[in-house]
Amino acid sequence: MQQPNKLEPFFENINFERDDNTMVINFGPQHPSAHGQLRLILELDGEQVVKAHPDIGYLHRGIEKMAENMIYNEFLPTTDRLDYIASTSNNYAFALAVERLLGIEEKVPRRAKVIRTMLLEVNRIISHLFFLATHALDVGAMSVFLYAFREREYGMDLMEDYCGARLTHSAVRIGGVPLDLPKGWIDNLLAWCDKVEKEVEITYEALLNENRIWRMRLEDVGIISAEDALNWGCTGPMIRGSGIKYDIRKEEPYELYDELDFDIPVSDRCDSYGRYRIYMEEIKQSIRILRQLVPMYKQTEPQLMAHAPQYISAPKEEIMTQNYSLMQHFVLVTQGMRPPKGEVYVPTESPKGELGFYIKSEGEPYAYRLKCRAPSFFHTGVLQKMLVGTYIADVVTIIGSTNIVFGEVDR
Amino acid sequence: MRKYTPKDNVQKKSYYTDRFWVAPRIPREAVEEGTHFAKVVAKMGEFVKEAYVERGQLVIHIDAKENFNAIKRLKEECGYAQCSEQSAVDYLAQDGEFELFYQFLNLNEAKRVRIVCRIKENESIESIEPLFKSANFAEREIYDMFGIKINNHSYMKRILMPDDWEGYPLRKTYPLQGDEFAQWYEVDKIFGKEYREVIGPENRDPARIDRYDTKRFSRVGYEVPFGADISEGETPTPIEYSETLLVDYNKDAGKQLNERK
Numbered sequence: 001m002q003q004p005n006k007l008e009p010f011f012e013n014i015n016f017e018r019d020d021n022t023m024v025i026n027f028g029p030q031h032p033s034a035h036g037q038l039r040l041i042l043e044l045d046g047e048q049v050v051k052a053h054p055d056i057g058y059l060h061r062g063i064e065k066m067a068e069n070m071i072y073n074e075f076l077p078t079t080d081r082l083d084y085i086a087s088t089s090n091n092y093a094f095a096l097a098v099e100r101l102l103g104i105e106e107k108v109p110r111r112a113k114v115i116r117t118m119l120l121e122v123n124r125i126i127s128h129l130f131f132l133a134t135h136a137l138d139v140g141a142m143s144v145f146l147y148a149f150r151e152r153e154y155g156m157d158l159m160e161d162y163c164g165a166r167l168t169h170s171a172v173r174i175g176g177v178p179l180d181l182p183k184g185w186i187d188n189l190l191a192w193c194d195k196v197e198k199e200v201e202i203t204y205e206a207l208l209n210e211n212r213i214w215r216m217r218l219e220d221v222g223i224i225s226a227e228d229a230l231n232w233g234c235t236g237p238m239i240r241g242s243g244i245k246y247d248i249r250k251e252e253p254y255e256l257y258d259e260l261d262f263d264i265p266v267s268d269r270c271d272s273y274g275r276y277r278i279y280m281e282e283i284k285q286s287i288r289i290l291r292q293l294v295p296m297y298k299q300t301e302p303q304l305m306a307h308a309p310q311y312i313s314a315p316k317e318e319i320m321t322q323n324y325s326l327m328q329h330f331v332l333v334t335q336g337m338r339p340p341k342g343e344v345y346v347p348t349e350s351p352k353g354e355l356g357f358y359i360k361s362e363g364e365p366y367a368y369r370l371k372c373r374a375p376s377f378f379h380t381g382v383l384q385k386m387l388v389g390t391y392i393a394d395v396v397t398i399i400g401s402t403n404i405v406f407g408e409v410d411r
Numbered sequence: 412m413r414k415y416t417p418k419d420n421v422q423k424k425s426y427y428t429d430r431f432w433v434a435p436r437i438p439r440e441a442v443e444e445g446t447h448f449a450k451v452v453a454k455m456g457e458f459v460k461e462a463y464v465e466r467g468q469l470v471i472h473i474d475a476k477e478n479f480n481a482i483k484r485l486k487e488e489c490g491y492a493q494c495s496e497q498s499a500v501d502y503l504a505q506d507g508e509f510e511l512f513y514q515f516l517n518l519n520e521a522k523r524v525r526i527v528c529r530i531k532e533n534e535s536i537e538s539i540e541p542l543f544k545s546a547n548f549a550e551r552e553i554y555d556m557f558g559i560k561i562n563n564h565s566y567m568k569r570i571l572m573p574d575d576w577e578g579y580p581l582r583k584t585y586p587l588q589g590d591e592f593a594q595w596y597e598v599d600k601i602f603g604k605e606y607r608e609v610i611g612p613e614n615r616d617p618a619r620i621d622r623y624d625t626k627r628f629s630r631v632g633y634e635v636p637f638g639a640d641i642s643e644g645e646t647p648t649p650i651e652y653s654e655t656l657l658v659d660y661n662k663d664a665g666k667q668l669n670e671r672k
Contacts, residue, residue, distance in 0.1 A: 233545025342437030363434020
């Protein structure tokens with residue numbers, strides 16, 4: 001056995017040297033297609049992967065610990081840092097969990113609901129475009145990366161117009177949304193929808209769907225059967241790519257999804273190509289949802305935050321004019337809201353899969369325990385299953401097709 | 412006298428709580444007859460210690476020793492095919508126990524069930540990895556964060572923290588800023604423990620601000636040349652406003668500071 005020290009670090013390939021059979025290699029954490037901070041320890045027999053062992057934790061910031069030391073409103077911007085590609089979906093998942101804990105889900109005004117649903121779908125498109133861009137780049141299609149990032153950039157401009165931030169949005173509040181849509185935003189949104197829809201059709205799908213190299217790299221690569229996908233905790237496009245039609249937006253509707261008309265794309269290919277097609281189809285469905293939301297927005301009243309004075313501050317005008325509102329606002333800011341004792345687990349369909357927040361409250365302004373169920377965490381775990389038996393050249397494709405984001409894996 | 416802080420829970424506390432404040436509890440509804448949840452409770456039979464519906468999800472309390480068999484029955488007979496999440500809650504300060512929860516999903520009925528059990532601090536629990544592979548990562552995280560040992564897990568090892576880490580970060584006794592081991596981890600590992608004194612706490616902490624360091628920090632209102640020695644004190648920079656070409660006819664009405672606040 002070797003004795004590693006500071007000058008001679010551990011040499012992983014000792015196994016290979018000794019037995020002349022399998023080779024252990026390190027993939028990452030600095031590999032450009034490791035999507036951030038994934039370190040994969042791969043055991044190779046020739047070019048075939050015998051064993052894959054994902055080593056995570058390089059981006060661990062203790063977000064769950066921070067949640068126990070912050071009041072609920074204080075923690076909301078921290079959730080931006082989970083899935084930083086689509087932060088609003090994290091903000092929303094957390095806000096919804098707290099609202100259900102407080103029991104004020106029904107009190108959220110309709111305009112806030114419309115805006116939230118719009119933001120969620122815009123974020124879904126942004127995230128799916130990011131997936132397409134990086135996945136294509138990993139596989140080797142550089143131009144798709146540039147085209148997809150162009151449209152994603154316009155989407156982030158929309159988010160910037162709404163909340164001022166491009167990546168860390170914090171665009172949702174517990175009990176509603178902070179702002180109404182700015183002037184002209186709806187028109188920009190519709191123009192962007194048209195643009196993305198056109199681009200998906202004439203650029204991305206035209207470039208990739210029947211592209212020989214793309215199909216050879218993706219078809220029958222990264223196969224995961226429906227049974228395994230369920231067993232390993234896969235959700236979202238991963239499970240729909242394996243032929244299970246389960247979308248939380250449809251099955252356990254939240255927000256306005258029960259009023260909207262949209263389809264859930266499913267593929268029974270179980271491979272990376274099927275998942276890629278699902279992502280493309282979901283972009284189109286999100287555009288469909290956004291177009292339905294625009295007339296809904298116009299029919300709503302201007303109220304943006306729920307009226308629940310025990311938990312949520314009054315609107316600014318009331319705070320500035322009414323003494324009691326100011327007092328309550330002061331208490332809510334300095335001490336924080338005190339939810340009832342109890343526990344909730346609230347799942348939402350984030351672009352990556354099931355993003356759930358488990359909150360255990362002991363009636364204090366600080367959550368007693370907050371667990372963030374991140375889809376990417378389990379999608380990293382399933383790499384142990386998916387990578388075995390594949391070739392080293394496909395490893396990058398498979399990691400790309402799971403669409404993992406390390407902000408949420410390591411939390 | 413130093414303010415008393417309880418050692419068994421060093422997490423942040425509310426600075427003020429009304430003496431008469433009694434936190435309400437989310438209503439725990441009884442399981443209604445004829446619903447899907449009633450069938451689940453009936454099938455779970457002898458495992459159920461307590462069952463109620465909380466915010467639309469069934470919660471079943473079971474005995475921790477029975478967890479594998481109970482979850483097996485839930486999976487095989489009640490159709491709960493996915494284990495979405497499992498983790499623990501630290502109740503060591505109150506009861507000397509951990510509360511473990513497993514969150515399950517039935518895809519056909521779109522229903523969710525939470526199985527809850529409690530173990531003492533030094534007890535271990537049976538792994539559910541043979542039933543749900545998602546437990547592979549989730550149980551490693553429980554071990555990593557709480558130090559709960561899981562029996563018969565295929566690869567019981569820390570997952571997020573380094574292998575040689577001391578302490579369990581999500582326990583209530585673990586401070587938010589990290590304990591002494593955490594604060595010196597990099598120094599100890601790269602240079603050795605003896606270098607703690609050489610490096611010193613001021614260089615260990617990347618967020619530390621040195622008031623007298625004029626090379627890396629600027630002081631608004633007290634600007635000095637790069638690298639100047641200010642240990643003797645520094646003079647405030649006079650306030651200057653840029654002169655524009657526009658003629659200001661009403662100079663006295665302008666709001667300009669004469670001295671810094």
